[in-house]
Amino acid sequence: MDRFPEPSALLFTDLALDRKAEHRDDRPWLDALEQAPTSRFLVLDPEARILSLADGRAPRLLTPTERRRHLGDIPASLLGVDGEDRGYFLLRANAEQVRTSAGVLSAQTIGLRHAGARFSRFDAGLFAYASALAQWQARTRHCPCCGAPLSWISSGHRARCTQCDTLQFPRSDPAIIVIVEHEGACLLGRQPGWPQGLYSTLAGFVEPGEGLEDAVRREVDEETGVTVTHCRYLASQPWPFPASLMLGFSAQALARDIHLRDGELEHAAWFTPGDIVHGVERGSLQLPSRLSVSRYLLAHWMGRQAGIDLETITDT
Numbered sequence: 213m214d215r216f217p218e219p220s221a222l223l224f225t226d227l228a229l230d231r232k233a234e235h236r237d238d239r240p241w242l243d244a245l246e247q248a249p250t251s252r253f254l255v256l257d258p259e260a261r262i263l264s265l266a267d268g269r270a271p272r273l274l275t276p277t278e279r280r281r282h283l284g285d286i287p288a289s290l291l292g293v294d295g296e297d298r299g300y301f302l303l304r305a306n307a308e309q310v311r312t313s314a315g316v317l318s319a320q321t322i323g324l325r326h327a328g329a330r331f332s333r334f335d336a337g338l339f340a341y342a343s344a345l346a347q348w349q350a351r352t353r354h355c356p357c358c359g360a361p362l363s364w365i366s367s368g369h370r371a372r373c374t375q376c377d378t379l380q381f382p383r384s385d386p387a388i389i390v391i392v393e394h395e396g397a398c399l400l401g402r403q404p405g406w407p408q409g410l411y412s413t414l415a416g417f418v419e420p421g422e423g424l425e426d427a428v429r430r431e432v433d434e435e436t437g438v439t440v441t442h443c444r445y446l447a448s449q450p451w452p453f454p455a456s457l458m459l460g461f462s463a464q465a466l467a468r469d470i471h472l473r474d475g476e477l478e479h480a481a482w483f484t485p486g487d488i489v490h491g492v493e494r495g496s497l498q499l500p501s502r503l504s505v506s507r508y509l510l511a512h513w514m515g516r517q518a519g520i521d522l523e524t525i526t527d528t
Protein backbone atom coordinates (compact mmCIF):
# COMPACT_ATOMS: atom_id res chain seq x y z
CA MET A 213 0.00 0.00 0.00
CA ASP A 214 1.57 3.25 -1.10
CA ARG A 215 -0.74 5.68 0.62
CA PHE A 216 1.90 7.91 2.12
CA PRO A 217 3.45 11.17 0.95
CA GLU A 218 6.58 11.41 -1.12
CA PRO A 219 9.62 12.95 0.63
CA SER A 220 9.48 15.78 -1.93
CA ALA A 221 6.26 16.87 -0.24
CA LEU A 222 8.25 17.95 2.82
CA LEU A 223 8.11 21.67 3.39
CA PHE A 224 11.31 23.65 2.74
CA THR A 225 12.69 20.91 0.45
CA ASP A 226 12.85 20.64 -3.33
CA LEU A 227 13.16 24.40 -3.82
CA ALA A 228 12.92 25.26 -7.54
CA LEU A 229 15.89 27.62 -7.46
CA ASP A 230 19.26 27.46 -9.22
CA ARG A 231 21.72 28.66 -6.57
CA LYS A 232 24.25 29.76 -9.20
CA ALA A 233 27.13 28.94 -6.87
CA GLU A 234 29.55 29.30 -9.77
CA HIS A 235 28.75 33.04 -9.94
CA ARG A 236 29.14 33.88 -6.25
CA ASP A 237 32.58 35.38 -6.83
CA ASP A 238 31.70 36.99 -10.16
CA ARG A 239 31.21 40.66 -9.19
CA PRO A 240 30.15 41.97 -12.65
CA TRP A 241 27.58 39.15 -12.96
CA LEU A 242 26.28 39.83 -9.43
CA ASP A 243 26.09 43.60 -10.03
CA ALA A 244 24.11 43.08 -13.23
CA LEU A 245 21.68 40.71 -11.52
CA GLU A 246 21.27 43.00 -8.49
CA GLN A 247 20.25 45.81 -10.86
CA ALA A 248 18.03 43.73 -13.15
CA PRO A 249 14.43 45.06 -12.84
CA THR A 250 13.05 41.56 -12.27
CA SER A 251 15.37 40.77 -9.34
CA ARG A 252 13.91 40.66 -5.83
CA PHE A 253 15.34 41.15 -2.33
CA LEU A 254 14.23 39.29 0.80
CA VAL A 255 14.60 41.46 3.90
CA LEU A 256 15.26 39.67 7.21
CA ASP A 257 15.56 41.28 10.62
CA PRO A 258 18.09 40.22 13.32
CA GLU A 259 15.62 37.58 14.60
CA ALA A 260 15.41 36.12 11.07
CA ARG A 261 11.84 37.35 10.63
CA ILE A 262 11.00 38.32 7.07
CA LEU A 263 9.36 41.46 5.72
CA SER A 264 5.99 40.23 4.44
CA LEU A 265 2.76 41.56 2.98
CA ALA A 266 0.31 43.06 5.46
CA ASP A 267 -1.83 39.89 5.32
CA GLY A 268 1.24 37.70 6.03
CA ARG A 269 0.55 35.41 3.08
CA ALA A 270 3.68 36.20 1.05
CA PRO A 271 7.04 37.90 1.54
CA ARG A 272 7.19 41.61 0.69
CA LEU A 273 10.04 41.36 -1.78
CA LEU A 274 11.84 44.58 -2.67
CA THR A 275 12.52 45.63 -6.25
CA PRO A 276 16.02 46.95 -7.04
CA THR A 277 14.60 50.50 -6.92
CA GLU A 278 13.01 49.93 -3.50
CA ARG A 279 16.22 48.35 -2.24
CA ARG A 280 18.26 51.41 -3.30
CA ARG A 281 15.74 53.75 -1.73
CA HIS A 282 15.31 51.98 1.62
CA LEU A 283 18.23 49.62 2.24
CA GLY A 284 20.87 50.60 -0.30
CA ASP A 285 23.81 50.36 2.09
CA ILE A 286 23.25 46.69 3.00
CA PRO A 287 25.29 44.17 1.00
CA ALA A 288 23.17 41.54 -0.73
CA SER A 289 23.82 37.79 -0.57
CA LEU A 290 22.89 35.85 -3.69
CA LEU A 291 20.27 33.16 -3.08
CA GLY A 292 19.76 32.10 -6.69
CA VAL A 293 17.72 32.40 -9.86
CA ASP A 294 14.29 30.88 -10.53
CA GLY A 295 13.01 29.22 -13.72
CA GLU A 296 12.14 32.61 -15.19
CA ASP A 297 15.64 34.01 -14.61
CA ARG A 298 14.46 36.16 -11.72
CA GLY A 299 17.27 36.73 -9.24
CA TYR A 300 16.75 36.51 -5.45
CA PHE A 301 18.96 38.08 -2.81
CA LEU A 302 19.05 38.25 0.98
CA LEU A 303 19.36 41.58 2.82
CA ARG A 304 20.07 41.42 6.56
CA ALA A 305 18.69 44.65 8.02
CA ASN A 306 18.79 45.89 11.59
CA ALA A 307 15.62 46.20 13.64
CA GLU A 308 15.27 49.94 13.01
CA GLN A 309 15.71 49.57 9.24
CA VAL A 310 13.10 46.81 9.13
CA ARG A 311 10.65 48.84 11.23
CA THR A 312 11.05 51.84 8.96
CA SER A 313 10.74 49.78 5.77
CA ALA A 314 7.65 48.00 7.11
CA GLY A 315 6.04 51.37 7.82
CA VAL A 316 6.82 52.85 4.41
CA LEU A 317 5.81 49.71 2.50
CA SER A 318 2.72 48.86 4.61
CA ALA A 319 4.35 45.53 5.42
CA GLN A 320 4.84 43.47 8.57
CA THR A 321 7.37 40.88 9.70
CA ILE A 322 6.68 37.17 10.11
CA GLY A 323 8.69 34.24 11.47
CA LEU A 324 9.46 31.06 9.56
CA ARG A 325 7.09 28.81 11.55
CA HIS A 326 4.12 31.05 10.71
CA ALA A 327 5.28 31.58 7.16
CA GLY A 328 5.63 27.83 6.64
CA ALA A 329 1.91 27.42 7.11
CA ARG A 330 0.87 30.47 5.08
CA PHE A 331 3.38 31.13 2.29
CA SER A 332 3.44 29.27 -1.02
CA ARG A 333 5.75 26.28 -1.11
CA PHE A 334 8.33 28.23 -3.13
CA ASP A 335 8.24 31.28 -0.87
CA ALA A 336 8.48 29.12 2.28
CA GLY A 337 11.47 27.25 0.87
CA LEU A 338 13.16 30.47 -0.19
CA PHE A 339 12.60 31.96 3.26
CA ALA A 340 14.00 28.83 4.96
CA TYR A 341 17.13 29.03 2.81
CA ALA A 342 17.54 32.78 3.44
CA SER A 343 16.89 32.27 7.16
CA ALA A 344 19.59 29.59 7.45
CA LEU A 345 22.13 31.78 5.63
CA ALA A 346 21.18 34.91 7.61
CA GLN A 347 21.47 33.15 10.98
CA TRP A 348 24.84 31.70 10.06
CA GLN A 349 26.07 35.15 9.02
CA ALA A 350 24.74 36.72 12.22
CA ARG A 351 26.50 34.13 14.39
CA THR A 352 29.79 34.00 12.48
CA ARG A 353 31.73 37.13 13.29
CA HIS A 354 35.12 36.00 14.54
CA CYS A 355 37.60 33.40 13.41
CA PRO A 356 37.33 30.25 15.57
CA CYS A 357 41.06 29.64 15.04
CA CYS A 358 42.58 33.00 16.03
CA GLY A 359 39.67 35.23 17.11
CA ALA A 360 40.26 37.93 14.47
CA PRO A 361 37.30 39.47 12.60
CA LEU A 362 36.00 37.76 9.47
CA SER A 363 35.21 39.30 6.11
CA TRP A 364 32.46 38.05 3.80
CA ILE A 365 33.27 36.62 0.40
CA SER A 366 31.38 34.60 -2.22
CA SER A 367 28.29 36.78 -1.92
CA GLY A 368 27.90 35.98 1.77
CA HIS A 369 28.34 32.21 1.44
CA ARG A 370 31.88 32.15 2.84
CA ALA A 371 33.77 34.09 5.50
CA ARG A 372 37.53 34.55 5.49
CA CYS A 373 39.66 35.43 8.50
CA THR A 374 41.31 38.83 8.12
CA GLN A 375 44.42 37.54 9.96
CA CYS A 376 45.01 33.84 9.23
CA ASP A 377 42.92 33.42 6.03
CA THR A 378 41.01 30.42 7.41
CA LEU A 379 37.68 29.98 5.63
CA GLN A 380 34.32 29.48 7.35
CA PHE A 381 31.45 27.74 5.56
CA PRO A 382 27.70 27.90 6.30
CA ARG A 383 26.94 25.07 8.68
CA SER A 384 24.08 22.64 9.05
CA ASP A 385 23.87 20.61 12.27
CA PRO A 386 22.74 17.06 11.47
CA ALA A 387 20.03 15.65 13.72
CA ILE A 388 18.38 12.26 13.38
CA ILE A 389 14.66 11.73 13.85
CA VAL A 390 13.28 8.23 13.89
CA ILE A 391 10.04 6.30 13.85
CA VAL A 392 10.72 3.16 15.87
CA GLU A 393 8.36 0.25 15.20
CA HIS A 394 7.67 -3.07 16.87
CA GLU A 395 5.06 -5.57 15.67
CA GLY A 396 2.46 -3.09 14.52
CA ALA A 397 3.09 -0.24 16.97
CA CYS A 398 5.33 2.80 16.90
CA LEU A 399 7.23 4.50 19.72
CA LEU A 400 6.38 8.14 20.46
CA GLY A 401 7.49 10.36 23.31
CA ARG A 402 6.84 13.76 24.81
CA GLN A 403 9.09 16.27 26.51
CA PRO A 404 8.16 18.22 29.63
CA GLY A 405 6.52 21.52 28.76
CA TRP A 406 5.03 20.41 25.45
CA PRO A 407 1.33 21.18 24.79
CA GLN A 408 -0.97 18.67 26.46
CA GLY A 409 -1.30 15.41 24.55
CA LEU A 410 1.47 16.19 22.05
CA TYR A 411 3.65 13.20 21.15
CA SER A 412 6.38 12.99 18.55
CA THR A 413 8.99 10.68 17.11
CA LEU A 414 12.36 10.54 18.87
CA ALA A 415 15.14 12.88 17.76
CA GLY A 416 18.58 14.14 18.65
CA PHE A 417 21.77 15.68 17.32
CA VAL A 418 24.47 13.56 15.77
CA GLU A 419 27.58 13.54 17.95
CA PRO A 420 31.20 13.83 16.80
CA GLY A 421 32.53 10.56 15.44
CA GLU A 422 29.11 9.03 14.83
CA GLY A 423 27.47 7.63 11.71
CA LEU A 424 23.78 8.43 11.31
CA GLU A 425 22.73 4.88 12.21
CA ASP A 426 24.94 5.07 15.31
CA ALA A 427 23.15 8.26 16.34
CA VAL A 428 19.74 6.61 15.80
CA ARG A 429 20.67 3.63 17.99
CA ARG A 430 22.22 5.82 20.71
CA GLU A 431 19.41 8.39 20.89
CA VAL A 432 16.65 5.77 21.09
CA ASP A 433 18.58 3.90 23.76
CA GLU A 434 19.36 7.04 25.80
CA GLU A 435 15.81 8.39 25.67
CA THR A 436 13.80 5.17 26.06
CA GLY A 437 16.15 2.26 26.78
CA VAL A 438 14.85 0.55 23.63
CA THR A 439 17.36 -1.30 21.45
CA VAL A 440 16.84 -0.84 17.70
CA THR A 441 18.17 -2.43 14.56
CA HIS A 442 17.54 -2.13 10.80
CA CYS A 443 17.84 1.67 10.65
CA ARG A 444 16.61 2.88 7.27
CA TYR A 445 16.92 6.40 5.90
CA LEU A 446 13.63 7.85 4.62
CA ALA A 447 13.75 11.62 4.12
CA SER A 448 15.43 14.85 5.16
CA GLN A 449 14.36 18.40 5.88
CA PRO A 450 16.29 21.59 6.54
CA TRP A 451 15.14 23.02 9.86
CA PRO A 452 16.81 26.41 10.19
CA PHE A 453 15.98 27.09 13.85
CA PRO A 454 18.80 28.01 13.54
CA ALA A 455 20.80 25.42 11.60
CA SER A 456 19.47 21.87 11.92
CA LEU A 457 19.26 19.36 9.11
CA MET A 458 16.71 16.70 10.12
CA LEU A 459 17.50 13.20 8.84
CA GLY A 460 14.46 10.94 9.06
CA PHE A 461 14.82 7.20 9.70
CA SER A 462 12.76 4.14 10.51
CA ALA A 463 14.11 1.48 12.86
CA GLN A 464 12.96 -1.83 14.33
CA ALA A 465 12.85 -2.36 18.10
CA LEU A 466 13.93 -5.68 19.56
CA ALA A 467 11.49 -5.41 22.50
CA ARG A 468 8.96 -2.99 23.98
CA ASP A 469 10.31 -2.34 27.48
CA ILE A 470 10.73 1.41 28.03
CA HIS A 471 13.11 3.04 30.51
CA LEU A 472 13.39 6.83 30.32
CA ARG A 473 17.13 6.87 30.88
CA ASP A 474 18.38 10.42 30.20
CA GLY A 475 15.38 12.39 31.45
CA GLU A 476 14.82 14.15 28.14
CA LEU A 477 11.32 12.68 27.82
CA GLU A 478 8.62 12.78 30.47
CA HIS A 479 6.70 9.93 28.85
CA ALA A 480 7.08 7.49 25.98
CA ALA A 481 4.68 4.79 24.81
CA TRP A 482 3.80 2.43 21.98
CA PHE A 483 0.93 3.45 19.71
CA THR A 484 -0.89 1.27 17.19
CA PRO A 485 -2.48 2.97 14.15
CA GLY A 486 -5.82 2.49 15.94
CA ASP A 487 -4.48 4.24 19.08
CA ILE A 488 -3.40 7.19 16.94
CA VAL A 489 -6.71 7.47 15.06
CA HIS A 490 -8.79 7.22 18.25
CA GLY A 491 -6.48 9.52 20.21
CA VAL A 492 -6.67 12.22 17.54
CA GLU A 493 -10.44 11.82 17.15
CA ARG A 494 -11.00 12.01 20.93
CA GLY A 495 -8.63 14.96 21.22
CA SER A 496 -6.37 13.19 23.73
CA LEU A 497 -3.49 12.91 21.25
CA GLN A 498 -1.89 15.80 19.37
CA LEU A 499 0.45 15.08 16.50
CA PRO A 500 3.52 17.11 15.46
CA SER A 501 3.11 20.02 13.06
CA ARG A 502 2.33 19.38 9.41
CA LEU A 503 5.53 21.27 8.64
CA SER A 504 7.74 18.68 10.30
CA VAL A 505 9.59 15.59 9.20
CA SER A 506 8.20 13.90 12.32
CA ARG A 507 4.70 14.23 10.88
CA TYR A 508 5.98 12.88 7.58
CA LEU A 509 7.48 9.82 9.30
CA LEU A 510 4.21 9.16 11.11
CA ALA A 511 2.16 9.57 7.92
CA HIS A 512 4.54 7.27 6.09
CA TRP A 513 4.23 4.62 8.81
CA MET A 514 0.43 4.87 9.10
CA GLY A 515 0.09 4.50 5.34
CA ARG A 516 2.40 1.53 5.18
CA GLN A 517 1.19 -0.15 8.36
CA ALA A 518 -2.56 0.28 8.04
CA GLY A 519 -3.33 1.99 4.74
CA ILE A 520 -4.52 5.02 6.68
CA ASP A 521 -4.07 8.50 5.23
CA LEU A 522 -3.16 10.51 8.31
CA GLU A 523 -4.32 13.77 6.78
CA THR A 524 -7.90 12.50 6.51
CA ILE A 525 -8.19 12.16 10.30
CA THR A 526 -6.50 15.38 11.36
CA ASP A 527 -7.19 19.04 10.85
CA THR A 528 -4.16 20.61 12.53
Ligand SMILES: [Zn+2]
Nearest residue numbers: 355358373376
Ligand atom coordinates in the same frame (compact mmCIF):
# COMPACT_ATOMS: atom_id res chain seq x y z
ZN1 LIG B 1 41.96 33.48 11.99
